[in-house]
Amino acid sequence: MEEVKVDLLINNAHVYNSVTREFQNISVTVMEGKFYWLTNDVANIEANQVLDLNGKYLIPGLIDSHMHIESSMTTPQNFGNAVAKFGTTTVIADAHEIANVAGVKGLKSYMGQDSIIDVFYAIPSSVPSTNTDMETTGGTIIAEDIEELISNPKVICLGEAMNFQGITSEPNSLIRKIIERVHSKRPTMPIEGHCPKYTGLDLAKFIYSGVTSDHTQQTADSVVEKIMNGMFIQLQRKSINEEILRTISSQKLFEHVALVTDDVMPDDLQVGHLNEIVKLVIKNGLSPEEAIYLATYTPARRMGLWDRGSIMPGRVADFVVLDDINTFKIDSVYKNGKKVGLEEKLDEKFTFDDSLVNSAKAQKLNLKDFDLCVEKKNGKVNANVIQISKQGTFTKKVSKELRVDNHKVCWEEAGLALLMIQERYGKTGDITFGLVDQSITQLGAIGATWAHDHHNIMVLGTEISSMLAIQNQLIEKQGGYMVAKKGKVTVEVGLPVGGVVSELPIKILGDQVRELRKQMRELGYVNTNEIMSFSTLSLLVSPELKMSDKGLFDVKSQALVKLFE
Template structure:
């Protein structure tokens, strides 16, 4: 679900166009400080290593110049050593569905989320380039603005003047109104032009809204026609980009699959799954980002239990703590256990599931999620749905990296970015341990904590 209208996106999910350099202090082990990828040779030693796919026999990862340069049994004598005894080293986590901001990227990194994939928002190519050089923020990829029908989703979710604090005069000084192409399309020809505009503007993938509104308390929302969606998807794929769809119902899912989507940015919540719909997803080859945290929020469930976790609450600003304790509550009649069963059935059938939260702005009416923290909640919910802890960790690391073509991350392998998170305990057997964060590295830079 895209949780904000265009004005709110421009305000709350935009990037400082010329991001000012700010210090990202390195830990003592790096022997360096300041901005930019670390050049020191560092050994993270004595760790349990989950490489994005499996637990390794080796226990030491070498990083240098922002990259992983080796995986060994013991630390070499020429490296500064971080003793990780009793802890598990993971690839930096990936949230595959957000609507973000500089604040959101900062919070994400605190919780070991080193990459956010923005499914609607204001990060253009220039803005993403500025973020790429800042090791105090998570990295970001973006769809720009999604395609939707005139008056269609997400216009029903937020008052015209946007969430509290949203200004009527566009983004505040210093923030970017990036990629301001009109979201609304009515014909196949307009869809093709809109896709081209987004690709020319630097969108990394293209998002399509397929939403009739009945699970969001706004039945009979205008929707793009099948022909319009298909034309947009064909152009997206012709241009070498991924086509991703907002789909919260079975009917929307079927329309998206028929149009040839590469991925579904949501899991349907209006009906229990059937063998037929599971098989249709399997045949399509599409991935699914269930956004279980979001589905729970739509059904009136809050993130209060996560907020009460001492590893979470103290790290959040008051407005985000209030947001995590809120919910959308648009479809209280929904059956969340059925949604979990659907996620489990898709995984069992071999569908790639990706961790995504649909977190957006600090507003309790769009609540139940918080940047970074809710990735860990999503993994816990995937385990409740029947995935093993290792499968849930893959869904936040190697699987989204593979499906979105992020070949430099999501794995702990030589040559990959040194985007890493060290956690106490063993999340490969107890997924809750992923929240016991001890250290985070982005491009080899150790985050000041």
């Protein structure tokens, strides 16, 4: 037999086989960053490096097929530095937050930053998430922009289509034009969807448009219905429970499911990434072999990444060494056949486009600007109020009768919080107000430019002086996430890149966000994810009642809802 020269020879490992979903005892070779030959005949192999794993487990690098780097409030570089040690070696990022702030120009700037992991991108399909009559964004992506973006080799899919009304009922909507342009240029490109709670005919209309995946919160029934109608399901944390996993296993639906993170807060990112989802799936009933399959092989095939997701000849040599498969304890991670350092690496200097570093152009307000007044001088008014839940990001519309005193609405005495959204891109200067139930219960305020998806200035408070302090400081600092008490900002997470991203390493940023979360709770804002709950009060595609700089909207019908009846 001829002598075989390779860069790396891996011996004494239990190697994951993606075809059989089993581990096998076999040696693995790597050459020029790719897996080369799997064999037990190593006598004639000459390797530059030999790695003896002493019975440990070898699996492909984890692939996150639906996520948003900006949801971690960070840059591609810092994100890669943070997640590589947790086994994530490839992500498909939908950077629609950046695109909403600065359009194609800002998106290309953001995509231009390198990372130690492989970052592929989705074309943001919903910029804005609805339309310009419902929200003001800093940038837009129109059908004519698709051709420029689709030619970028980093772009491999169309990002989540969210506008249900535009997709299903408006033949000339922007989202339909974008989907048509993608179909004409890349007929087989995956089209991602955001499809919460839609079933029956509504679901059929959504899939008929060309949308072929969904990552929103699922039930066992919705998983089956969507898969049986041709959808690929991306399970994030909130959809993982024993019933759903038992359904996937019993009905043999593995080929149509992948594990994803979607959004991971910076403080959570200090602890783990997609590996934590894998652990949760194992804890809730799937075998480690099945969980690994859903975090490597199925996402790779869904996204047409035929060069990875398995340990086979010619595939990218991204792999994770596990001490134990049941606990998913990671020993080490390799990218392109080379070991990844466990400590975060220092960033190289990168300059983002001016559209991302000078995006807050709103005017500072004063105390009088927060007066909530009506034409009626005295008496009572009925208000349509956003009621948040303690879990998830969905809201309800509830009616509250409020007293009016000399034209001012006495919302404070009803235990409500005032919500203010201000257009920040220097286009209209519009300011709108809403009222929120079951949110802040103590005196203070919360505010951010990290307000999905339009990312205008959003402040919620029970104390006007604190709301004003946040509004002023968000403009001064070109964006951020803040809490204020007694008229002073008490915690600040600076987000100067587009008002949505920090350039700090996750080690520092995560600590800041942890303190932010703590102070939000101290104000009485309690949710399974306080930060995302608050930030999606402005998300016009997440049921039921949400708000933008244009006013209150019913999400499904997209109808404007009057604050006061």
